[in-house]
Amino acid sequence: MRSSTIARQVSRASTNYLNNVKSPATTSTPQNLSSTDRAHLDAALRVDQAGEVAANYIYMGQMAVLGRDPKTGPLIQHMWDQEKAHIAVMNKLQVQHNVRPTLLHPVAQIAGFGLGAMTALMGKQAAMACTEAVETVIGEHYDDQLKDLASLPDSHPSVPLLKKVIQEFRDDELEHLDTAVENFSQRAPAHALLSSIIGGGCKVAIELCKRF
Ligand SMILES: [Fe+2]
Ligand SMILES: [Fe+2]
Numbered sequence: 098m099r100s101s102t103i104a105r106q107v108s109r110a111s112t113n114y115l116n117n118v119k120s121p122a123t124t125s126t127p128q129n130l131s132s133t134d135r136a137h138l139d140a141a142l143r144v145d146q147a148g149e150v151a152a153n154y155i156y157m158g159q160m161a162v163l164g165r166d167p168k169t170g171p172l173i174q175h176m177w178d179q180e181k182a183h184i185a186v187m188n189k190l191q192v193q194h195n196v197r198p199t200l201l202h203p204v205a206q207i208a209g210f211g212l213g214a215m216t217a218l219m220g221k222q223a224a225m226a227c228t229e230a231v232e233t234v235i236g237e238h239y240d241d242q243l244k245d246l247a248s249l250p251d252s253h254p255s256v257p258l259l260k261k262v263i264q265e266f267r268d269d270e271l272e273h274l275d276t277a278v279e280n281f282s283q284r285a286p287a288h289a290l291l292s293s294i295i296g297g298g299c300k301v302a303i304e305l306c307k308r309f
């Protein structure tokens with residue numbers, strides 16, 4: 098295990114939500130945000146929740162096809178387990194900050210499952226190529242989001258916690274990306290085409306979920 102991974106496991110900001118720690122940081126939202134900051138926070142949490150829903154369904158779709166594979170099954174299950182924690186946290190953040198969920202929730206479920214199952218049916222390497230493409234976009238998305246949220250005042254305790262959670266999830270997604278590459282995503286048939294279609298689809302989905 099890498100030292101960065103061990104360090105992250107010791108202090109995961111998400112445990113505040115997963116262990117139901119009750120404090121102003123986990124139960125209240127800043128009241129005095131500018132309309133721009135509030136809009137950023139709103140869009141961020143709406144799209145993050147939708148993305149984590151889709152990620153869960155992608156891995157569910159992959160497990161439906163490859164779950165019994167002795168090597169690939171446990172790898173996918175591990176990533177899915179992390180996505181389950183991500184969505185649990187995002188659901189709590191969405192309630193805490195009074196953000197309405199996306200109207201595209203059912204689309205995220207169906208598209209995610211379809212994408213996961215379809216690429217898994219193309220083979221293990223194509224499944225990993227799907228993970229590589231999705232996690233690249235999501236990793237970048239979380240990174241961009243940290244810049245958008247930088248102007249939120251750290252004086253409210255929920256804000257620094259939120260930033261730490263997003264950093265943690267970004268690092269998890271980048272770890273999934275590494276897992277995919279280590280497991281030969283780039284040997285998938287038509288890797289470049291597959292990556293650009295899936296990556297492009299993710300970017301469109303992100304923009305749609307911010308708005309709807
Ligand atoms: Fe995730
Ligand atoms: Fe992920």
